[in-house]
Amino acid sequence: MYDFAVVGVGPAGARFARRAADAGYDVLALEKGEVGTPLACSGHVSTDIWEYVPDEARDRLFQNRIYGANFRVGGPNSKAYPFYKQSEVSNVIDRVELDRTLADCAREAGADVREGHTVTAVEELDDRVRLTVSVAGEAGTVQFEAKMVAGCDGPTSRVRRALSLPEPSETLHGVLAFDPEPDDGDFVDVHLTVPRFFAWRIPRGDAGVEYGLAAPPGAEVTELFDALTNTYDVETEHFCSGAIPIGPPDRTTTRRAFLVGDAAAQTKPFTGGGILYGMTAADIAAETIDPDDPETLSAYESAWRDELSREIRLGHLVRRCYSFPEWLQRVGLRSLSGEIGVHMDKPSSFFSREHLKKLL
Ligand SMILES: Cc1cc2nc3c(=O)[nH]c(=O)nc-3n(C[C@H](O)[C@H](O)[C@H](O)COP(=O)(O)OP(=O)(O)OC[C@H]3O[C@@H](n4cnc5c(N)ncnc54)[C@H](O)[C@@H]3O)c2cc1C
Numbered sequence: 001m002y003d004f005a006v007v008g009v010g011p012a013g014a015r016f017a018r019r020a021a022d023a024g025y026d027v028l029a030l031e032k033g034e035v036g037t038p039l040a041c042s043g044h045v046s047t048d049i050w051e052y053v054p055d056e057a058r059d060r061l062f063q064n065r066i067y068g069a070n071f072r073v074g075g076p077n078s079k080a081y082p083f084y085k086q087s088e089v090s091n092v093i094d095r096v097e098l099d100r101t102l103a104d105c106a107r108e109a110g111a112d113v114r115e116g117h118t119v120t121a122v123e124e125l126d127d128r129v130r131l132t133v134s135v136a137g138e139a140g141t142v143q144f145e146a147k148m149v150a151g152c153d154g155p156t157s158r159v160r161r162a163l164s165l166p167e168p169s170e171t172l173h174g175v176l177a178f179d180p181e182p183d184d185g186d187f188v189d190v191h192l193t194v195p196r197f198f199a200w201r202i203p204r205g206d207a208g209v210e211y212g213l214a215a216p217p218g219a220e221v222t223e224l225f226d227a228l229t230n231t232y233d234v235e236t237e238h239f240c241s242g243a244i245p246i247g248p249p250d251r252t253t254t255r256r257a258f259l260v261g262d263a264a265a266q267t268k269p270f271t272g273g274g275i276l277y278g279m280t281a282a283d284i285a286a287e288t289i290d291p292d293d294p295e296t297l298s299a300y301e302s303a304w305r306d307e308l309s310r311e312i313r314l315g316h317l318v319r320r321c322y323s324f325p326e327w328l329q330r331v332g333l334r335s336l337s338g339e340i341g342v343h344m345d346k347p348s349s350f351f352s353r354e355h356l357k358k359l360l
Helices: 011-022 047-051 055-061 095-109 158-162 221-232 275-288 296-323 326-336 353-359
Strands: 002-007 027-030 044-046 062-066 068-072 081-084 090-093 112-114 117-124 129-135 142-151 170-179 187-194 197-203 209-215 237-246 257-259
Touching (some): 011 027, 011 275, 197 221, 257 296, 275 296
Parallel strands (some): 027 112, 142 257
Antiparallel strands (some): 062 090, 117 129, 187 197
16 A cells, blocks of 8 residues: 555646655556646746756756736737846746656656556545556556545546545636747737736747637637737647636545645636646645644645635735726736836735835
């Protein structure tokens, strides 16, 4: 029997598997497909990302350096309101390669990482959990047992549903595609032209330019996406699509299970980004949870909320501005644009005394 079974080897699962294996636990990590695929992410992250990957991976992952964002209430020809820093705000990275690198780190730490293993059922018993798993290319199913299960299986988490844990309050539909023309521009473009969210253009260096958007259920994302690329007059390729959970549910643990990452909706409500929040929570899980002591799950539940809840709450406040009437958005963007001193994962830095003083 393993100490931990990890379902899903995205950033959250790989990070938890690595840290738990580092701590001396027996870890089994199951990924239904091939680690990193299919892609459904921009890989636009704060520079904090480099604390999570080995130095030698940097050149392989890095695509472009971003210094700011041009906000617009209309299309590419409407007035731009720039927000920027003198130093880099964020980096654009190869997301597929990120997942592979994080999975390799987990393997090197001693975790048993297996691809082509789809968890089809999770049963929580008094003293263990039992996973039923279908293995690619093999008939029937196999079972694994562990003292605890980490549900790191993304926005539509099977572990969450199997154990009747509550769903996130909202799920957005995100889409993106690429124009292969290289662009090492310093700014991303943000268009407040989508209901309750935004559309974007991200220069990715030699990897081309990404166009994307996310919107709540009911919005016609494909039509909105076509409208975006038409206004830019570009043809895109490699269309990808994925879910973005927003608003963590009230509970992310049971007696022998816990959720990490998108499965727990540990994301930024104003961007949908979840790579760094998920890995932050994975570290907290590895530090607080003892597989022999189910009581420690409540320590994880409160510790990750202590770390992320305030930022998530403020992130919801920022997101509300996306639904303001256009004239108010213009007034707000005009008065706030310019040089900023914020951290992209921490909306609290926007509301900090130092930054508000600077704005005034
Ligand atoms: C369009 C779009 C753009 C985005 N852009 C950004 C961005 O720029 N920056 C950012 O920080 N975030 C971004 N995100 C969000 C980011 O992709 C997620 O927050 C992040 O991937 C969450 O990591 P995770 O490990 O929790 O889940 P995932 O990355 O979803 O990993 C879950 C893994 O579990 C596996 N799995 C699922 N079910 C099973 C099963 N039954 N058995 C075994 N394995 C299973 C999946 O195959 C997957 O590999 C974006 C999301 C979308 C949709």
